[in-house]
Amino acid sequence: MPPKLPPALPFLILLSFLFFYLYSTSLLPHSSPSSATTTTTTTTTTTTTKTRTTSCNFFKGNWILDRTKSAKPLYDESCPFHRNAWNCLRNHRENMGLINSWRWVPKDCELPKIDPERFLELMRNRNIGLVGDSLNENFLVSFLCILRVADGSAKKWKRKGAWRGAYFPKFNVTVSYHRAVLLAKYEWQPKQPTMNDGQKGIYRVDVDIPAEDWATITDYYDVLIFNTGHWWGYDKFPKETPLVFYRAGQPILPPLGLFDGFKVVLESMVSYIEREIPHKTLKFWRLQSPRHFYGGDWNQNGSCLLNEPLKEHELDLWFDPSNNGVNKEARKINHMIEETLQGTDIRLLDLTHLSEFRADAHPAIWLGKKDAVAIWGQDCMHWCLPGVPDTWVDIFSGLMHNSL
Ligand SMILES: *[C@@H]1O[C@H](CO)[C@@H](O)[C@H](O)[C@H]1NC(C)=O
Ligand SMILES: *[C@@H]1O[C@H](CO)[C@@H](O)[C@H](O)[C@H]1NC(C)=O
Numbered sequence: 001m002p003p004k005l006p007p008a009l010p011f012l013i014l015l016s017f018l019f020f021y022l023y024s025t026s027l028l029p030h031s032s033p034s035s036a037t038t039t040t041t042t043t044t045t046t047t048t049t050k051t052r053t054t055s056c057n058f059f060k061g062n063w064i065l066d067r068t069k070s071a072k073p074l075y076d077e078s079c080p081f082h083r084n085a086w087n088c089l090r091n092h093r094e095n096m097g098l099i100n101s102w103r104w105v106p107k108d109c110e111l112p113k114i115d116p117e118r119f120l121e122l123m124r125n126r127n128i129g130l131v132g133d134s135l136n137e138n139f140l141v142s143f144l145c146i147l148r149v150a151d152g153s154a155k156k157w158k159r160k161g162a163w164r165g166a167y168f169p170k171f172n173v174t175v176s177y178h179r180a181v182l183l184a185k186y187e188w189q190p191k192q193p194t195m196n197d198g199q200k201g202i203y204r205v206d207v208d209i210p211a212e213d214w215a216t217i218t219d220y221y222d223v224l225i226f227n228t229g230h231w232w233g234y235d236k237f238p239k240e241t242p243l244v245f246y247r248a249g250q251p252i253l254p255p256l257g258l259f260d261g262f263k264v265v266l267e268s269m270v271s272y273i274e275r276e277i278p279h280k281t282l283k284f285w286r287l288q289s290p291r292h293f294y295g296g297d298w299n300q301n302g303s304c305l306l307n308e309p310l311k312e313h314e315l316d317l318w319f320d321p322s323n324n325g326v327n328k329e330a331r332k333i334n335h336m337i338e339e340t341l342q343g344t345d346i347r348l349l350d351l352t353h354l355s356e357f358r359a360d361a362h363p364a365i366w367l368g369k370k371d372a373v374a375i376w377g378q379d380c381m382h383w384c385l386p387g388v389p390d391t392w393v394d395i396f397s398g399l400m401h402n403s404l
Contacts, residue, residue: 056109058395059350063102063309063357071101073386074116079145080156081166084368086138088384093366095307099384102309104354104391114397116150120171122404123222127174129162131214132227133181135289137163138382139225140177142389143396147175160217174220180211181231183269186243202244203237207252207264210272218277223400225349226273229288229333230381232262235297262333266340274344282403283346284396287337289355289388290319290330291381292362297326304364304380309357319356349399351392361388 077089089096104111128143130136144166148154157167157174165176186205195202209215218224237243237258245252245261256264273283293302310318321328334352341348363379383389 061106081144129221
């Protein structure tokens with residue numbers, strides 16, 4: 001005969017499950033992204049857990065090869081939110097199974113995989129906006145395809161100046177992307193007599209005016225994720241068609257170079273965000289994910305046909321600005337962003353380090369169009385989906401469960 005349970009035991013078991021449930025849905029204070037181990041700690045001393053939570057850094061760690069089922073992506077090539085050139089399954093990119101078998105493991109904790117249902121429940125009646133360049137769009141697509149798993153009735157959404165996005169009716173949540181590659185307003189001005197010889201025209205950047213695509217919509221969002229970065233280069237704005245910086249409607253004199261201009265724009269956009277966006281809106285700044293062109297830049301036959309992530313000791317060689325490689329600007333730009341954000345309530349989403357490893361995970365030559373590589377070169381900047389951006393989503397989800 002099985003031993004008879006004391007009458008209170010089933011109740012206690014139920015209670016502890018309930019506790020864990022409440023705990024893991026962040027209804028209790030000091031929630032943690034971590035596993036049940038941390039939960040046990042909480043019940044004894046809350047202070048320990050708090051220290052642990054803040055010391056757990058999702059941004060530092062390593063990629064571990066994990067061929068179990070748990071490494072499987074949550075979506076495939078049929079997700080309706082894909083952008084063709086990043087839909088690597090449909091474009092038959094080699095190695096997609098391997099690319100998605102690497103799992104990011106932070107140094108001092110576990111990074112839980114997003115639970116789309118639980119995340120959308122947390123976000124119920126709230127909206128998330130991404131603002132910036134196509135790397136934020138890459139992030140968005142991964143986000144939408146993952147969230148759609150919990151709400152098949154998701155609809156394309158494009159309003160209020162949004163470039164694209166989706167609405168999730170079951171949870172009344174919108175997630176969308178506003179394209180503003182420099183964040184500040186900029187416009188093309190054709191050749192005028194006052195311009196230098198050899199210039200075909202200029203791009204006028206008003207350092208003190210945010211681009212319309214996002215400036216008027218910030219009230220709509222409860223969470224905003226900004227980025228800008230890879231447009232700040234002489235490949236996008238060579239000396240025949242340079243950026244020229246204006247403040248209060250007048251050209252800044254003497255004229256600023258690209259990186260000095262970047263710094264001024266950054267300071268001015270950050271102060272706009274601090275001044276105009278309500279304090280209760282959660283704000284993140286997503287650092288650059290690096291490019292991985294090998295053997296030349298994008299327009300010089302640069303390539304990224306690598307079969308596995310870089311090793312930790314290779315990262316500086318590729319990315320440290322002092323080595324003057326083709327991909328040096330990401331760290332330089334990040335450094336300027338980190339400096340500018342100090343003392344603000346904008347939180348860093350530092351996706352750089354984990355992405356630096358993943359030279360193996362770009363669309364490369366598998367772009368879904370016959371002549372794309374001949375015209376544009378390989379794509380060693382955006383990321384295959386499913387792929388590395390899914391880990392960005394896991395990290396963002398972990399941070400949100402800690403913040404709301
Ligand atoms: C949906 O969310 C918005 C806020 O984003 C809120 O104003 C609105 O009342 C919500 N609608 C429903 C049906 O709950
Ligand atoms: C790129 O490769 C093509 C074909 O192999 C070659 O004709 C061209 O000169 C190369 N360009 C550069 C910048 O190396």
